[in-house]
Amino acid sequence: MDATIGAELADQVARALSGVADVATLRALEAGAFPDAAWSALDGLGLATALVPEAQGGAGLGLADVVPLLEALGHAGAPVPLAEGIGAAALLAAAGIAPPDGVLTFAAAGAPVPWGRHAAHVALVDGARVALHAAGSLRWTEAANIAREPRDTPAPAGVPIAEGTLPNVWGHDAARALTAVIRSAQIAGALQAALALAVEHARTRKQFGRPIGAFQAVQQQLAVFAAEASAASVAAAAAARAADARGLAEAAFEIGCAKVAGGEAAAKGAAVAHQVLAAMGITEEHALHHLTRRLWSWREEGGSERFWAARIGTIVQGAQGPLWGFLTSRDQEPAA
Amino acid sequence: MTTLRFDLRDPPPGAAVLRAEVRAFLAGHAPGWTPEVRARSWMGFDRDFSRAVGARGWIGMCWPKHYGGAERSFLERNIVLEEMLAAGAPVGAHWIGDRQSGPLILRLGTEAQREKFLPRIASGDFAFCIGLSEPDSGSDLASLRTRADRVDGGWKLNGRKIWTTFGHLCDWMIALVRTSPAPEGGSKHQGLSQVLVDLKAPGVTIRPIRDLVGEQGFNEITFDDVLLPEDALVGQEGAGWAQATSELAFERSGPDRYLSSHPLLEAGRDALREDAAAAPALGREVARLWTLRAMSTAVAGMLQDGADPVRQAALVKDLGNDFEQALPGAMRALMDTDAMPEEMRRMHAYLTQITPTFSLRGGTREIMRGIIARELGLR
Known part of the structure; x- marks a missing residue:
């Protein structure tokens, strides 16, 4: 991977969203409106096939390249299903299916489908089998997570448009693992946005004759928040590198570590942000809760901290020799 | 920000x-x-x-x-x-x-x-040991009072350093001392210098301080008219503060800031291999360790590239200290201490007593978080 590619993609996304996606967009989305302007702005960038191999018409990038882009989406509260589209296109291409244009999403069979009601197509992943359905051909039961993001369940699917099988390196839990990487990166981005709101408030809100950020009790809490946000970001990037190097299945350990780091950071960061923004941050009109409710939602999706910690625990319980030897055996040593 | x-x-x-x-x-x-x-x-x-x-x-x-x-x-x-x-x-x-x-x-x-x-x-x-803290100067390090005054052929050292780890076993100390008064109305960071002190020199008195484990971990070292040769000065006279703080990224980001309790985690994993109910809690600690290692290694890479990631180092130290400090408690939550294998129990007992030092040495938790808060624009 090349770090400048990641930074450029993130910058593209941030620029495309500025002016077409704000708190009002998230509010409208949560009330059921698809953000057409934001979608058009991003769709025109051609990022949906970022992970599709060049031979199949994509950009041939790796997960590590798109982590900064996913963070930028998270920073904006993920107003459009671009992350879902990127993931779905990667899964479809890996299964030998050409990803269709338009709003595209994916989920593990049986799991709620992010943005299902707004999608044109959906990739449902059952073990190693990937099935592409026209969303309109499915009967949807609409539901939402606590961020009021659409999380809809299709009735047992009819005849898919296309079907394929994932290569072994994707494993039998690819939809969950890919969702975990995506949500880990989005959490890292949303944490940065929430931290910026909290810091800005601490610098401007005055009590006892000075900004509340002048009080060490407030400074120390925000420092903890910043450290957690950095940990979440580093972990997401490191997990993506592992997935690029070994495939999703063999990177379950690293992906789990990142999801645990992100989930824990989400909890701590949201708590500090609300403490600093006090009653204002709880109000419907304030921007903060659009971020914190997403943090609390995204930590559940693609496996919770508990789910992944249990899996990591089982892996290290079964590892031969010292734990340290297992950890270092995961290092990506470049070929000599 | x-x-x-x-x-x-x-x-x-x-x-x-x-x-x-x-x-x-x-x-x-x-x-x-x-x-x-x-x-x-x-x-x-x-x-x-x-x-x-x-x-x-x-x-x-x-x-x-x-x-x-x-x-x-x-x-x-x-x-x-x-x-x-x-x-x-x-x-x-x-x-x-x-x-x-x-x-x-x-x-x-x-x-x-x-x-x-x-x-x-x-x-x-x-x-080597490090001479920074004094009886009245801890986190407010620049308030230190140990003095090296110019004399014929060198310096005369007077004062006291404390909490000097292994002072009684070491050969040399590099001490941060005052070589000229802080300028009137100026910064107390001026006028400090770093000097090499031979701990066997006449006038050096080392008094052991027993720690809570009952061991002589650290010491109080008194300098009573200790004569230092001309070449005891390290670097530039008066630049001691900048010199001492310029390598903090090296001091604070290393694996010694998150691995201090690691042998206990190894023993815990070994003891809990067959315990399915312990998997989530064990996995949580391992996930944290993995994340810290990625962060610490990233800082090492930045140091290798010649960057000065001093703030990243403070951040990694703070997170790392929290982790290594909490590990005995995490293991205790998984196993009653009397059920731990003897080796694990003994490590747990030792670490329970000594882990409070992890967020003190090398700069306290509060100082680290203050550095991060400054980076956030809050100070």
Whole structure:
């Protein structure tokens, strides 16, 4: 991977969203409106096939390249299903299916489908089998997570448009693992946005004759928040590198570590942000809760901290020799 | 507000070979280490072991060969440090010289100082300690009062340093002292200098301070008209504050800031291998360790590139200290102490008592978070 590619993609996304996606967009989305302007702005960038191999018409990038882009989406509260589209296109291409244009999403069979009601197509992943359905051909039961993001369940699917099988390196839990990487990166981005709101408030809100950020009790809490946000970001990037190097299945350990780091950071960061923004941050009109409710939602999706910690625990319980030897055996040593 | 960058790094070429060499070396020494020695980590002092490490070329390994170094990369050195700490090796006799004193002398010392000290640090023969804290100066370090006054042929040192780890076992100290009064109305950071002090010199009195474990971990060292030669000065007179703080990224981001309790986690994993109910809690600790290692290695890579990630280092130290400090409690939540295997129980007992120091040494938790808060624009 090349770090400048990641930074450029993130910058593209941030620029495309500025002016077409704000708190009002998230509010409208949560009330059921698809953000057409934001979608058009991003769709025109051609990022949906970022992970599709060049031979199949994509950009041939790796997960590590798109982590900064996913963070930028998270920073904006993920107003459009671009992350879902990127993931779905990667899964479809890996299964030998050409990803269709338009709003595209994916989920593990049986799991709620992010943005299902707004999608044109959906990739449902059952073990190693990937099935592409026209969303309109499915009967949807609409539901939402606590961020009021659409999380809809299709009735047992009819005849898919296309079907394929994932290569072994994707494993039998690819939809969950890919969702975990995506949500880990989005959490890292949303944490940065929430931290910026909290810091800005601490610098401007005055009590006892000075900004509340002048009080060490407030400074120390925000420092903890910043450290957690950095940990979440580093972990997401490191997990993506592992997935690029070994495939999703063999990177379950690293992906789990990142999801645990992100989930824990989400909890701590949201708590500090609300403490600093006090009653204002709880109000419907304030921007903060659009971020914190997403943090609390995204930590559940693609496996919770508990789910992944249990899996990591089982892996290290079964590892031969010292734990340290297992950890270092995961290092990506470049070929000599 | 800016976001602190952490650029991830792959291991250097040959990492696996180097790791295997260090592991084979450690396997030869490990049978002699009690659970308490392993739990002591870099607070374990064993000169014979340090000389053996030096003989392998693993002290000062980034320094020029001319000064006893091995001209290896900073990331290669990081591998050696990780392996030593993960095994609970008693590295205390060379840790400070390798981490701080040697690099300082290499960077700012005179040619004569380099020739005199570096080869003997690298061989494990010279043990160094750091003279920073004083009875009335802890976190407010620049308020220190130990003075070195110019006299014929050198300096005369008076004052007192405290909490000096292994002061009674070390040969040399690099002390931060006042060499001229802080200017009227100016910063108290001015007028400080770093000096080399021979701990066997007349006028040096070392008083042991027993710690809560009952061991002589640290000391109070009094200087009573101690004569220092002209060449005791390290670097520039009056630039001591900038010199002492410029290497904080090296001091604060290393594996010694999250691996201090690691042998206990190894013992816990071994004891809980068959316990399915323990998997989530065990996995949580491992996930945290993995994340910290990625962050610490990223900082090592940035140091290798010549960056000065001093704020990233403060952040990693704070997170790392929290982790290594909480580990005995995490293990205790998984197993009653009387059910722990003896080796694990003894490490747990030792670490329970000593972990409070983890967020004190090298700068307190509050100071680290203050540095992060400044980065956020709050101070």
